[in-house]
Structures are given as structure tokens and as C-alpha cells.
Amino acid sequence: MERTREEPRVPSFALAPFARLKVSQRDEPAEWFGFETRNSYDVTDENGRPIAFAAEQGEGAASFFARQFLGHWRSFEILVYTAEHDEALVVRHPFRPFLQRLEVLDGAGGPLGTIQQRLSLLSKRFDVLNAKGQVIMEVASPIWKRWTFPFMSDGREVARVKKKWSGFFSEMFTDRDDFLLEYGSELREDERRLVLAAALFVDLAYFERKASD
Amino acid sequence: MRIAHDRRFLALCRRRSGRLIIRPGEAVFAFDEGGPAERLTIPFSRLRLEVGGANSVRFTLVDGSLPNVRVSTDEPEVIRSLADAGFHAAAEALRTARGRRVRRALRIAVPLAVAVGLLLGCPAFVTSMPTSWLDRLVSPERERRLTASLWSPGDRTCAHAADSTLEGRLWALAKIVADSSPRLTSLPLELCFDPEYGANAFAMPGGRITVTRGLLREARSTEELAGVLAHELAHVELRHPFRRFLERVGVRAGIALLASFAGVDATSWLGKGADVVSLTYSRSDERAADSRAVELLLDAGISPRGLAAFFERETGGRSAGGVDRALAFTRTHPLTADRLALLQSAPEPAKAMALPFTVEQLREPTAPR
Numbered sequence: 254m255e256r257t258r259e260e261p262r263v264p265s266f267a268l269a270p271f272a273r274l275k276v277s278q279r280d281e282p283a284e285w286f287g288f289e290t291r292n293s294y295d296v297t298d299e300n301g302r303p304i305a306f307a308a309e310q311g312e313g314a315a316s317f318f319a320r321q322f323l324g325h326w327r328s329f330e331i332l333v334y335t336a337e338h339d340e341a342l343v344v345r346h347p348f349r350p351f352l353q354r355l356e357v358l359d360g361a362g363g364p365l366g367t368i369q370q371r372l373s374l375l376s377k378r379f380d381v382l383n384a385k386g387q388v389i390m391e392v393a394s395p396i397w398k399r400w401t402f403p404f405m406s407d408g409r410e411v412a413r414v415k416k417k418w419s420g421f422f423s424e425m426f427t428d429r430d431d432f433l434l435e436y437g438s439e440l441r442e443d444e445r446r447l448v449l450a451a452a453l454f455v456d457l458a459y460f461e462r463k464a465s466d
Numbered sequence: 467m468r469i470a471h472d473r474r475f476l477a478l479c480r481r482r483s484g485r486l487i488i489r490p491g492e493a494v495f496a497f498d499e500g501g502p503a504e505r506l507t508i509p510f511s512r513l514r515l516e517v518g519g520a521n522s523v524r525f526t527l528v529d530g531s532l533p534n535v536r537v538s539t540d541e542p543e544v545i546r547s548l549a550d551a552g553f554h555a556a557a558e559a560l561r562t563a564r565g566r567r568v569r570r571a572l573r574i575a576v577p578l579a580v581a582v583g584l585l586l587g588c589p590a591f592v593t594s595m596p597t598s599w600l601d602r603l604v605s606p607e608r609e610r611r612l613t614a615s616l617w618s619p620g621d622r623t624c625a626h627a628a629d630s631t632l633e634g635r636l637w638a639l640a641k642i643v644a645d646s647s648p649r650l651t652s653l654p655l656e657l658c659f660d661p662e663y664g665a666n667a668f669a670m671p672g673g674r675i676t677v678t679r680g681l682l683r684e685a686r687s688t689e690e691l692a693g694v695l696a697h698e699l700a701h702v703e704l705r706h707p708f709r710r711f712l713e714r715v716g717v718r719a720g721i722a723l724l725a726s727f728a729g730v731d732a733t734s735w736l737g738k739g740a741d742v743v744s745l746t747y748s749r750s751d752e753r754a755a756d757s758r759a760v761e762l763l764l765d766a767g768i769s770p771r772g773l774a775a776f777f778e779r780e781t782g783g784r785s786a787g788g789v790d791r792a793l794a795f796t797r798t799h800p801l802t803a804d805r806l807a808l809l810q811s812a813p814e815p816a817k818a819m820a821l822p823f824t825v826e827q828l829r830e831p832t833a834p835r
Contacts, residue, residue, distance in 0.1 A: 371521045374577040374723065378521050388540065389481040391520040405520055406481055407536050444481060 266341035268445035274434040307333045357450040366447045368454040411437040412448045473547040477539040488547040495537045517562040581723035588716030592709045610672035624658040633659040640695045646765030669701040671708045688821045693773025700758035706751045760812045767819030774809035
């Protein structure tokens with residue numbers, strides 16, 4: 254979206270103006286040697302302008318070892334910051350022995366909703382729930398379309414998350430991923446934020462690999 | 467005034483939450499954050515009920531005159547309430563919902579049963595399958611082709627025929643034993659020499675037998691070496707390596723299926739199931755290989771006492787090389803008293819065969835460690 258100098262500045266974290274966003278995982282050199290580093294992502298618009306930045310929290314030896322050996326069984330938190338470094342979203346990943354879950358809160362700590370993985374064999378399925386625990390969007394990505402995640406509501410696609418091919422070299426040596434988010438015009442601001450959190454969920458649940466692999 | 471049929475359900479309209487109220491003759495949706503003006507009323511005369519949902523069964527009430535008015539809920543009791551309130555198409559929706567639940571349950575139960583079947587049934591099925599059945603299912607030639615991509619010689623050197631190389635001479639010795647079995651003569655055989663200093667010999671899928679440098683040094687006679695080769699040839703003849711490989715792949719596929727249910731990516735486990743080098747055999751496999759080895763040796767005119775002596779010496783840790791070289795052999799060939807007794811009580815062959823090599827001729831020149 255292009256802005257001229259005369260246009261009013263958009264609020265510090267508003268996803269409504271954007272039909273598409275790109276979520277790029279930052280490439281960490283340590284991953285080339287098999288070490289899992291803290292996940293961090295850049296969120297940019299179609300023109301590459303930074304909109305937000307997301308970073309997994311957790312320093313110290315305990316977090317380090319949890320990342321190396323527990324993979325997505327570990328509990329952790331990802332903070333999403335605006336381009337102005339304001340805390341916009343908090344994404345919590347609690348420990349779950351199976352069927353992962355992300356709890357999404359706004360910058361003030363108020364609940365926005367949840368991303369909940371569903372039981373499935375040959376497809377990737379999860380639900381997007383609102384703050385009251387109601388399923389507002391469903392995602393079922395068949396095994397033959399493992400790079401595309403359509404968000405369905407009332408039988409219609411209202412958003413889409415697609416994994417972008419990063420190039421053979423990157424794919425082979427790191428689990429760095431790029432995702433494209435496409436929003437339907439009818440989605441409200443809180444729903445767009447949940448879809449953004451769901452893009453992080455897709456990376457964490459389906460594309461992050463442990464260092465031992 | 468609250469009517470007896472006035473039931474309320476959590477529902478969504480255009481992803482906004484609210485309450486769905488079922489009253490005789492109509493369904494009303496009240497937005498949680500809206501006033502009285504923000505209510506949608508759908509009389510039964512215009513109501514259409516849809517059953518859908520990708521990950522769970524969801525019921526959507528649609529105004530036939532205003533298709534954009536869609537109220538959805540996942541509470542199954544809404545169907546009964548609609549029926550009680552006089553909506554006649556509710557029964558059809560109930561049947562559709564039941565059908566979807568059954569199909570969804572089958573989509574989960576059938577693969578789950580397959581996974582459990584693989585985990586529990588694969589080992590027993592593969593072990594007990596007669597060799598003739600296995601031959602019809604996967605011929606030895608196909609086994610060799612299938613496992614070729616999983617086999618990497620690494621530091622090993624291999625022979626498919628007799629020649630002047632060390633592995634070629636080992637192959638010739640193995641052939642003397644194999645010639646006593648029409649089945650073994652028809653199977654593709656490959657003999658490999660591994661420069662590893664641990665004393666060991668093992669058979670792998672595809673008719674591949676490996677003998678280590680350490681074992682050649684430990685063997686005190688050609689009869690001992692021929693006995694070890696006969697034991698491994700018996701494993702090949704009985705297709706133990708391929709059975710264990712199938713068992714491992716099946717079990718790991720079952721684990722991967724179960725893990726995928728739990729949302730855990732275990733597909734890398736399938737690759738690890740193809741590790742053919744570290745296959746181990748059950749005690750029954752070892753006993754069967756011992757018995758068959760004795761038969762092969764007797765038919766070839768070679769004394770089985772060599773095999774007994776080698777086993778007894780190595781597993782008793784009395785080898786000249788010490789404990790560390792014996793460990794490799796005992797780890798993969800655990801010896802029990804009954805196995806040793808079987809080997810020690812085997813008769814001598816009616817006619818002894820003169821073996822073409824001495825054990826010294828089958829060793830490399832000693833190299834500094």
C-alpha cells in the first residue's frame with residue numbers, strides 16, 4: 254500500500270489496510286550447524302515495508318536445551334512488536350503432549366483467541382477460535398497441498414496462508430520459512446491478527462524441525 | 467414471557483458471537499454486543515438448515531430469502547430444539563449430522579487401527595510367515611533390488627564371485643557351503659570384507675554377508691570361518707534379514723501414523739527404519755540359523771565343531787584379542803547354553819571336504835593399529 258506524505262499515518266498496529274502480508278523467518282547462522290535458535294520473524298507488506306517483528310522469548314540454558322531437544326513440545330512465548338517497537342500481540346505456546354495450541358493476546362494482555370490443532374492423519378487441520386472459545390475459522394490442508402492453508406468460514410475461504418519457496422539451498426540447510434498471508438476484505442482487525450498468529454502456528458507446528466533431524 | 471421451547475445456544479453470525487434462540491416457528495439470533503435492533507429473525511417458513519464444517523460438525527441456519535444471513539453453531543442439541551419447535555426438516559439434518567460423525571470417526575478409527583495393526587501385528591506376521599509365502603510376496607531378486615538403494619558399502623569391499631582378492635576368496639569359501647543347498651545356489655550372494663577390528667559377521671537383506679577383519683584374525687581354523695559363514699548363509703536362506711527389515715519398517719510406519727494423529731511430525735522415523743546394517747535377530751532366528759548351519763556344514767563335508775569352538779571361545783571372552791573385540795560379536799549373536807549344546811553335539815560329516823584355503827591365507831598382512 255503506497256502512502257504519500259499527505260496521507261494520515263495508519264495506527265501503530267493495524268492489519269486492516271493490508272490485503273497481503275509476508276512473514277519471513279529470520280535466517281540464523283547457528284541453524285546451519287544444527288542448532289535451534291529462538292524463532293524470530295519479520296512481517297512486511299507487499300512492498301517490503303516492515304509492519305511488525307515477532308520474536309520468541311526465553312534466554313538462558315534451560316530455554317536453549319528445551320529448544321534443542323524438546324522441539325515443539327516446549328512451552329514458550331512469542332511477542333509481536335510493531336515497527337515502532339510497541340508490543341502488539343502476545344502468542345503463548347503452552348506445553349501439550351500432542352495437538353498443539355497457541356493462545357493469542359493483544360498488547361494489553363486481553364485474550365484475542367486461540368489456534369488449536371485438530372486430530373487428523375493425512376491432512377493438517379486446526380481451528381481458529383475467538384476469545385469466547387467459539388470456532389470462527391477452520392483450516393484443513395490436504396496432504397497433496399502441504400504448502401497452502403485456506404481459512405474457511407461458513408463454507409467460504411476468508412484468508413489464506415501459503416508457504417513460499419525459499420530456494421533449494423535455504424530449504425536444505427535450515428528450517429527458515431517464508432509465508433504469504435492473504436486476507437479477505439471482510440475480515441475484522443482481531444481476525445486478521447489471529448490469522449497472523451496462525452501463520453506462526455503453521456511454521457511452528459508443521460515446518461520447524463528439531464536439530465537432531 | 468419465556469416459553470418452554472425457548473432454547474438458547476452459543477452461535478456465530480459472520481464470525482460475531484451471539485445467542486441463537488429457538489422459539490416455536492422461528493429462530494432468533496441476538497448479537498452479544500448488539501442492541502435489540504441487532505437481532506436477526508428467521509421464520510421456519512424461510513429457514514434452511516445446512517450441516518457442514520471441515521474439522522467438526524457445524525449446523526448453519528440460513529434465511530432462504532437472504533442467503534447472506536447465516537447463523538452457525540456446533541451444539542448438536544439445536545437440531546432437537548428445532549424439531550421440538552416445529553421445524554420439520556430437522557430430522558433430515560440430524561441424519562446428515564450422524565452420517566458425518568460416523569464418516570469422521572471412520573476416518574480416524576481406520577487409520578488408527580491400521581497403525582496399531584502395523585505396530586502389533588507386523589512383527590508376529592512377518593516372523594511366522596512361511597518362507598515360500600515370502601518368496602511369492604517378494605522374491606529374493608526383488609529383495610536385492612529393493613534394498614540396493616539402502617545399502618552403502620562404505621569402507622567395505624565386496625565380491626560377487628571367486629577371485630584372488632580377499633573378499634573373492636571369502637566368497638569362494640561361502641560358495642562351498644552354499645553349494646550344499648539348492649536354494650542358496652539360486653540366491654544372489656555377495657561377500658563383503660569390512661576393515662573393522664571388532665570380530666563380527668552379519669547378513670543383510672539382499673543376500674549380503676559381511677565379515678570383519680577382526681573376525682578373520684579371531685578365527686583359528688578355516689573350519690571355524692566356514693562355520694560362521696554357514697551360520698550367516700542360513701540367515702540368508704531363511705530370509706531373516708529381510709523379515710527383520712520388513713518388521714522394522716512396518717513398526718516405524720505404525721509409530722509414524724500414530725504420531726501424526728498427535729500432530730507430531732515423525733516422518734523422519736521412516737527413514738531410520740531403513741537402516742539395514744544394525745538389524746538384530748531374535749533368539750529363535752539364531753537357533754534356526756544354528757540348526758540349518760549344522761546341516762549345511764555336514765552336507766558340505768565340513769565339521770560343525772569349528773563353529774561351536776568359535777562361538778564358545780568368543781562369547782566366553784577368551785579370545786586373544788581381549789574383551790573389546792568379543793563384545794561386537796556377542797552383542798549381535800547372544801549365545802545361550804542350549805545353542806552351544808546344539809553345536810557341540812553335532813555329528814561329524816561322513817566325508818570330510820578339503821578346504822582350499824588356510825585361515826592365514828584369508829587374513830590380510832598385519833597392519834599397525
